Amino acid sequence: MQLLRKAHEIEYRDSQGVDREAQVDIWASGGGERVVLVLRNLHAPEWPVQGGALAQARAAVRALSHSALPYLTRPEAEMLVLVLRPHEEGVKARALVLPLSA
Numbered sequence: 001m002q003l004l005r006k007a008h009e010i011e012y013r014d015s016q017g018v019d020r021e022a023q024v025d026i027w028a029s030g031g032g033e034r035v036v037l038v039l040r041n042l043h044a045p046e047w048p049v050q051g052g053a054l055a056q057a058r059a060a061v062r063a064l065s066h067s068a069l070p071y072l073t074r075p076e077a078e079m080l081v082l083v084l085r086p087h088e089e090g091v092k093a094r095a096l097v098l099p100l101s102a
Helices: 050-065
Strands: 002-013 019-028 034-040 078-084 095-098
Touching (some): 002 050, 034 050
Parallel strands (some): 034 078
Antiparallel strands (some): 019 034, 078 095
8 A cells, every 4th residue: 555645634514514624644555446545533523423423424535536536546446434533542543444435
């Protein structure tokens, strides 16, 4: 895997119509067949309940599919989306694996 973008700032509109900001790391395999998005700093007030994070991730990936992804990835690439949970002191890092495609 090759890192294409690190901590790339994105802006997306959530399901309530509020503009939000987040960061994404974009990884791609050597041939570009697979892409991994690592989303950070999503506004998900319902952690650890997955519904809030899922809705925010879908909105963020939708925004990415109209901005950075068409220029960095192949249209037929298989996509895996990971959402990092907000950092909490003394808690192990965890990520949600989401079944999304752009």
